[in-house]
Amino acid sequence: MIAEIYITLKSGILDPQGKTVHHALENLGLENIEEVRMGKLIRLDFGSVSKEKALELGDEACKKLLANPVIEDYEIQIQSAGK
Amino acid sequence: MNEPIVNLNLAQEHGLSEEEYRKILDILGRTPTFTELGIFSVMWSEHCSYKNSIALLKTLPKKGQHLLVEAGEENAGLVDIGDGLAVAFKIESHNHPSAVEPYQGAATGVGGILRDIFTMGARPIAALNSLRFGSLKNARVRYLFDGVVKGIGDYGNCFGVPTVGGEIYFDDSYQGNPLVNAMAVGIVKHDRVATATVKNTGASVMIIGSSTGKDGIHGATFASEEISEASEEKRPQVQVGDPFTEKLLMEATLEMIKNDLIVGIQDMGAAGITCSTSEMTAKGGCGMEIELAKVPLREKNMTPYEIMLSESQERMLLVAQDGKEDEINAICEKWDLESEIIGQVTSGKNIVVKNNGETVADIPADVLVLGGGAPVYYRETKKPDYIDAAEAFDVNTIPKPNDYNSVLVSLLSSPNIASKEWVVQQYDHMVRSNTVNLPGSDAAVIRIKGIEKGLALKTDCNSRFVYLNPRTGTQIAVAESARNVVCSGGKPVAITNCLNFGNPYKPEIYWQFKEAIGGMSDACLALKTPVTGGNVSFYNENPMGAVYPTPVIGMLGILENMNHATTSFFKNENDMIVLLGENSGHVGGSEYLKLQLDKVTGACPALDLEFEARLQDCCLEAIQNGFVNSAHDTSEGGLAVALAECCFLNPKDNFGADITINETDRMDFILFGEDQSRVIVSLNSGDYGKLSSITEKHKVPNSVLGTVTSGNLKINALIDSNVNQLERAYRGSIGNEMDIEGNI
Numbered sequence: 001m002i003a004e005i006y007i008t009l010k011s012g013i014l015d016p017q018g019k020t021v022h023h024a025l026e027n028l029g030l031e032n033i034e035e036v037r038m039g040k041l042i043r044l045d046f047g048s049v050s051k052e053k054a055l056e057l058g059d060e061a062c063k064k065l066l067a068n069p070v071i072e073d074y075e076i077q078i079q080s081a082g083k
Numbered sequence: 084m085n086e087p088i089v090n091l092n093l094a095q096e097h098g099l100s101e102e103e104y105r106k107i108l109d110i111l112g113r114t115p116t117f118t119e120l121g122i123f124s125v126m127w128s129e130h131c132s133y134k135n136s137i138a139l140l141k142t143l144p145k146k147g148q149h150l151l152v153e154a155g156e157e158n159a160g161l162v163d164i165g166d167g168l169a170v171a172f173k174i175e176s177h178n179h180p181s182a183v184e185p186y187q188g189a190a191t192g193v194g195g196i197l198r199d200i201f202t203m204g205a206r207p208i209a210a211l212n213s214l215r216f217g218s219l220k221n222a223r224v225r226y227l228f229d230g231v232v233k234g235i236g237d238y239g240n241c242f243g244v245p246t247v248g249g250e251i252y253f254d255d256s257y258q259g260n261p262l263v264n265a266m267a268v269g270i271v272k273h274d275r276v277a278t279a280t281v282k283n284t285g286a287s288v289m290i291i292g293s294s295t296g297k298d299g300i301h302g303a304t305f306a307s308e309e310i311s312e313a314s315e316e317k318r319p320q321v322q323v324g325d326p327f328t329e330k331l332l333m334e335a336t337l338e339m340i341k342n343d344l345i346v347g348i349q350d351m352g353a354a355g356i357t358c359s360t361s362e363m364t365a366k367g368g369c370g371m372e373i374e375l376a377k378v379p380l381r382e383k384n385m386t387p388y389e390i391m392l393s394e395s396q397e398r399m400l401l402v403a404q405d406g407k408e409d410e411i412n413a414i415c416e417k418w419d420l421e422s423e424i425i426g427q428v429t430s431g432k433n434i435v436v437k438n439n440g441e442t443v444a445d446i447p448a449d450v451l452v453l454g455g456g457a458p459v460y461y462r463e464t465k466k467p468d469y470i471d472a473a474e475a476f477d478v479n480t481i482p483k484p485n486d487y488n489s490v491l492v493s494l495l496s497s498p499n500i501a502s503k504e505w506v507v508q509q510y511d512h513m514v515r516s517n518t519v520n521l522p523g524s525d526a527a528v529i530r531i532k533g534i535e536k537g538l539a540l541k542t543d544c545n546s547r548f549v550y551l552n553p554r555t556g557t558q559i560a561v562a563e564s565a566r567n568v569v570c571s572g573g574k575p576v577a578i579t580n581c582l583n584f585g586n587p588y589k590p591e592i593y594w595q596f597k598e599a600i601g602g603m604s605d606a607c608l609a610l611k612t613p614v615t616g617g618n619v620s621f622y623n624e625n626p627m628g629a630v631y632p633t634p635v636i637g638m639l640g641i642l643e644n645m646n647h648a649t650t651s652f653f654k655n656e657n658d659m660i661v662l663l664g665e666n667s668g669h670v671g672g673s674e675y676l677k678l679q680l681d682k683v684t685g686a687c688p689a690l691d692l693e694f695e696a697r698l699q700d701c702c703l704e705a706i707q708n709g710f711v712n713s714a715h716d717t718s719e720g721g722l723a724v725a726l727a728e729c730c731f732l733n734p735k736d737n738f739g740a741d742i743t744i745n746e747t748d749r750m751d752f753i754l755f756g757e758d759q760s761r762v763i764v765s766l767n768s769g770d771y772g773k774l775s776s777i778t779e780k781h782k783v784p785n786s787v788l789g790t791v792t793s794g795n796l797k798i799n800a801l802i803d804s805n806v807n808q809l810e811r812a813y814r815g816s817i818g819n820e821m822d823i824e825g826n827i
Contacts, residue, residue, distance in 0.1 A: 009323075012382060013298060014293070023419075070187075
């Protein structure tokens with residue numbers, strides 16, 4: 001099973017990186033963008049474990065290392081391997 | 084808009100007492116609106132009102148010949164250094180945010196103190212940090228330490244200010260409640276000093292910098308509570324800083340001040356728009372009317388309450404000179420910053436806040452602020468029981484060491500004494516290319532391009548001494564920071580302070596606080612270093628109890644000539660090593676006692692302030708005469724550690740030393756005791772006569788300890804250590820601790 005983990009800043013937290021990208025896009029002439037928020041995608045391949053187990057392990061990985069729960073939210077999507 | 088009903092219950096949830104809530108009803112003659120309740124709660128929080136400390140702070144000596152601004156008048160202290168220049172400097176805590184989110188907490192702490200400096204028109208030229216953590220054996224402490232250091236480094240490095248020094252201590256009392264105190268120093272021409280006072284009725288009130296988001300709402304109230312499990316729930320209060328925007332904000336601010344476009348300016352720190360509007364108007368005795376619909380927002384659907392209390396970083400409130408609004412807007416556009424007229428200065432006395440024309444708050448500015456109507460409390464004091472017990476401790480129960488060499492190695496590798504290279508390597512300490520004495524010296528030395536003078540800067544506090552005797556311990560903090568400045572060739576001129584204590588409602592804590600303030604007054608008067616301002620941080624507690632009382636002193640010194648800049652390490656073989664001052668063998672509260680018995684106890688070392696002042700005058704006069712090759716203060720670890728540091732701190736060569744000291748029964752106390760008022764100097768033996776006549780003039784004892792060699796560090800028959808090995812113990816220690824696996 002593969003856990004795809006999306007980590008984003010909590011809403012309300014300033015995103016200097018998103019702000020800079022937003023500004024750069026505008027300078028390139030891409031108007032009409034209201035806001036840019038940046039995050040990251042992490043893929044964890046757990047091999048042949050159950051979906052529930054993959055979710056549990058992914059959650060543990062986020063809590064312990066991958067996400068900073070003080071300022072970040074995370075969302076885990078489980079997919080079958082080989083996709 | 085669905086706002087909660089304002090009543091006593093809600094006020095108490097905002098941290099206001101029943102007495103305070105009644106006072107608000109009295110002042111307004113009605114029930115406050117929800118927004119007004121929020122405004123009162125932050126302005127009357129400990130963080131903004133200093134309600135439990137201001138009565139005592141007012142007793143500190145604030146007058147001095149060099150001071151251009153008295154403590155409390157502006158955002159930072161201002162000291163005249165001659166040549167038409169002044170130095171703005173201040174230290175401030177960011178302990179509570181750093182305990183929850185170390186990286187952003189420390190970074191925004193640096194950002195906040197930098198704004199305090201450039202809001203006065205001064206360009207920041209140096210930053211220092213005073214940090215306290217629990218034991219590095221604990222994984223959470225390593226996580227906090229790592230995050231705080233990275234946060235400080237990244238913010239300072241991106242902004243472009245050199246982080247030139249500071250101090251770091253580790254003690255179990257800081258477990259779960261680290262102390263992060265950031266100091267900044269800036270320089271300004273006398274005629275470009277900006278003020279935070281406004282009087283001009285009708286003038287435009289503008290907000291510049293970043294837009295306002297929902298971050299950090301109620302940070303000020305948060306900093307006025309103990310850290311508990313419930314703090315976890317308050318996490319979104321943490322703010323994220325943007326040092327690049329701060330750099331732009333500084334350039335824009337300085338440009339506006341230079342072009343004389345503004346009447347007054349104040350940075351937005353704790354309590355954001357609320358605090359800056361009320362403080363600026365209260366100082367000028369005028370009123371202000373602002374329209375929240377004009378405030379540039381980062382998020383949709385923000386309520387008036389949230390806009391007023393937001394602590395979004397990198398913002399300033401300013402009052403424009405008549406007709407200069409367009410020029411201000413143009414400068415902000417050039418630097419890529421938001422700028423908006425949000426209101427006017429009025430002839431009334433009230434802060435009137437409107438939201439799309441509807442009044443949401445209408446409060447007399449004066450009642451909100453410190454020195455006005457904000458509450459002032461005197462708390463109960465009680466001498467804690469542990470003090471007498473510690474003083475009664477019998478130092479003769481400390482076992483005599485069998486091997487003095489191994490004691491020396493253990494002390495040098497103790498994280499409190501060991502090299503802080505692992506930290507300072509993460510800081511840019513050379514940016515702006517004015518740093519002369521690098522981190523690791525007794526005090527940092529900064530030159531000022533274009534003039535002969537320089538600055539010596541130091542933060543200091545040995546909180547074990549303050550814990551054992553708050554009065555003497557605080558005197559020592561002032562004396563030692565001044566001594567460090569003197570050893571670097573500077574004359575101490577003024578201090579800023581950051582007072583980190585536990586819960587002031589506990590009588591024992593308030594006793595510590597009161598005694599510490601008394602000790603600071605004594606020392607500042609004796610050493611002629613008035614207090615220019617600072618910051619109080621109460622409620623530094625964790626479930627195990629309060630932190631050690633930690634009144635951190637930030638000392639500013641002036642070098643009359645950059646040729647006086649002196650470093651701590653030996654320079655030449657065969658130089659004579661001389662001790663100014665006397666050994667008396669105080670081991671109470673020492674690192675040695677902690678090492679041998681794992682206890683912090685005993686009597687705090689004695690300090691004779693009158694003698695200390697003479698010693699410093701003597702040492703400075705010797706340095707100014709040009710024959711002193713090195714000067715080093717003896718502090719943690721005592722004489723033996725100080726001598727070892729003199730041997731290996733030279734970046735080019737290591738030296739040794741042959742030292743002879745009169746034998747006593749407890750040589751361990753003489754070598755590792757932490758007696759005050761001692762300085763180790765080295766000089767050509769031919770200059771000893773000159774030194775002696777200076778020491779005689781100041782009635783300061785001097786004793787020849789020995790000679791600089793190229794061999795081992797030898798002290799009597801007790802110590803004979805290879806200096807390279809001592810250096811390895813000293814330099815490797817903290818890095819080794821931080822490389823431990825599982826650092827989260």
